[in-house]
Amino acid sequence: MSGNHNQYSVGLDKTPANFVALTPLSFLARTAAIYPDHLSTIYEGRTFTWSETHARCRRFASYLAGRGIGRGDTVAVMLPNVPAMNEAHFAVPMSGAVLNALNIRLDAPSIAFQLDHGGAKLILVDPEFSGLIAEALTLISGPKPAVIDVDDKAFAGGKRIGEIEYEEALAQGDPGFKTLLPDDEWDAIALSYTSGTTGNPKGVVIHHRGAYLNAVSNILASNLGQHPVYLWTLPMFHCNGWCFPWTLAAAAGVNVCLRKVDPAKIFELILKHNVTHMCGAPIVYNTLINATGAPKTANARPVIGLIAGAAPPVAVLEGAESIGIKLTHVYGLTEVYGPASFCAEQPGWDELTAEARAQLKRRQGVSYPLQEAITVIDPETMREVPHDGETVGEVMFRGNIVMKGYLKNEKATKESFAGGWFHTGDLGVLDEHGYVIIKDRSKDIIISGGENISSVEVEDVLYKHPAVLFAAVVAKPDSKWGEVPCAFIELKDNARATEAEIIAFCRSHMSGFKTPKAVVFGTIPKTSTGKIQKFMLRNQVDSAKAISA
Template sequence: MYELHFAVPMASAVLCTLNTRHDAAMVSTLLKHSDAKVFLVESSLLGIGRDALHRLADPRSGAASIPVLVTISDDTDSIDPDVCENEYEALIKSTPWHFDIRWPANELDPITLNYTSGTTSRPKGVLYNHRGVYLNTIATVLGYDITPMPTYLWTVPNGWSLTWVVAMQGGTNICLRHFTTRVIFDSIARHGGTHMGGAPTVLNMTVNAPAVDRRPPSTETVVRVMTGGAPPPPRVLAGMEELGFVVYHIYGLTETHGAATVCTLTPEWDALPVEERARLKARQGFHHIAMEDADVKDPTTMESVPHDGKTVGEVMFRGNTVMSGYYKDVDATKESMAGGWLRTGDLAIRHPDGYIQVKDRAKDIIISGGENISSIEVESIIFGHPAVLEAAVVARPDDHWGETPCAFVKLKDGTSSTETEIIGFCREKLPHYMVPKIVVFEDLPKASTGKTQKFVLREKAGENRPKTAKGVF
């Protein structure tokens, strides 16, 4: 996989990496949409790969062609030749040592096609170009302190340009098939890890790891952690800091080559209490050096919102590290870039110091009695409860208020709490109208990227249920 990030562009082809957590139905859909000509599959995923090809071969699929399958295995000795031949290694061995790199004719030629975590009915394939990837790689090195000869631990199903970044800095990659908190701590200690990336979910797991699994980072080595994908709760950031990690909070989208902003740390914050420092770090900050501009604008007038920490607008980007467009979807491309800016759909404010802070996705904002409620803000409060491991807040239809907050909560192992207790905890810290009216205790549904599937929770919250069965769906 790592080799292909270089080999495919050097052959003047376009690389399309698929999430290893996708099922055969999703893989089949994306193979068809991408017009893939070659399909490389690692042996442990061969069953899913073959199932996806069988689906494509069905005349009802409407696929124009079937890609050539090339199998890969990292452990040649363990391969059963009747099940899986290591065609990739055979291909490498049969290739002449000397070859001519097919350089792009134009720096805006496509280099990768990356799919967002959307639905199978309408895939959104994001096209990156050589110029954007090159600049984003340099910006990542500069913005997130990727020092020379780093050792990077992979826990993220997407790259955030780190494939090229680590190679640029002469680094070492620690790759995992599956990870647990024990594996994270052990890998950092055994291999001298200096950097890692992880969604807030991974950080939350790390903070709440059992004491027996923990191996705090060496005081001689600073382990820098990039986190993004969702605004991390301040409690989680504070917990990581207490464990000895340095957290870089990034923000971006697939459409911005991943990370596009960083919450720039300032020396003045070092003197602040841990909780206050974590609250400041939870903001999204400023755009990195390769992005021309990031702003919070009124989506109708396109005027920038004042830096008052109150006025809500939409986060927008423009610059070289914005995507070239959506593959096979001109209309969606025009819509997303109307007015010359990439519209993210994220609602945010700007503080007097200029820092951007995302309040919610436009579709996740809760409007109750005419008041806008940030689900992220309510979730951050619930996360502060000592028994809470995960929390998600969505809108629940209400005949009187229009919508009210509904909280879904997963508790830490060995702890207990009640709906009344969680609601009371929120009442002490939030305005009355922002307090969840219902609390449901259950595991949170996750997408293949690790993000909480709020659309599933909204469906649950919107179901009809007896008023007497409060908190029980």
């Protein structure tokens, strides 16, 4: 026999007894059965057990099914880190539909585009964002999604814009609803939008298999163990909370929900609930380190924190240790389910000085336990660069924790998978131990507070200003946000503008976090063919000072 037929394949087939499609939905059912009375969720005086959370998710899945929502449909959510947001990560796919968690920091046009492009049939809305969603719905030319309000007594303000409230919808659902498991583990479970390397958002589609594997990888990479107490300092809309909603179900942990990052509240919850783990961008930890109520000494049992975004400053890594948070640096993108690599610690690091340890922990590191590979490759030859810490290439991933592709964008999907690797667009090197170290973000992306900002999108707005002749936006290092947009502007002849005017103009056309935080006026360097030389601007940006023309 040859090929695929041999003694180990003939008569030895997949059956329901020996093969089940991987899906993180199984984590919820298992934990609810084994630990039914164990706490699953804590939020503002409300608590749920895992059996209650399971029933609530089945109720909402039943409600969705009753509305005719099922396989291939999209359900969007515009929610902060409240219990309903966590439940949606199970309830929506339990109905067969795909979850689209919207970035709560976006403006109405961006939200309208995503709802329209993803074809959302229904959206859950928190009262804080009801006005924003109402505006976005007016901008959708096609069918508009039905709206369900998710009331939150912890938020004063907002108004209902939906046809029913979330708890009322749950009451109409069946707690015994039979979960609609995926036909194939390759089926989509979630849709998230990323700015990518252009100003047009791309819809990243992830599957049940990858969500299952990355959820388990989180347990292994962060030493989560069983029954962790996890504080939600990371937005759940961000890469589906790095898959942690599913991780916490697998680990039978406790979700301590948090509506917004508030240092005083965070320290209070850490002590009150004996928090063991948390995640966030460098700005979150920097905020805690510099908060008035920050602990003066580290606890005997530190909180384990994952930190992502641009390479964290040494001061943040050291400072976190001083207030009782032990950080592990992770790296990834929406296209790889959030973190898909981490700076794996080696024996002896704890004996080093805090500064020496921080220098080692800043690296992007090695592949996540269940990701096949991360490395640095010469994109021209598709060969791995030498482990010399100097030869620059492109950081690439390969494995089961890589997206299905971009929704309705076959060209971008093929480009991102060229040569059998996912191309991140980030530039890096490999050190002697094979750890990845990022040297430069892809030229069009600025990572600010853990959020991607497309420089192309900001430039498009700048070019709308009547005084602007040429514009270029690059990342400027920032002690609070990690990076912020810095705009270089060449004005038209006889035109005048000030930094304040340019920033105000941008803020009137886009989300606040995307607006430039500094503006430099002058001649922008270009090649002989007129292409702007951004690398020269990056060299200037550290010392550049915004001046008025």
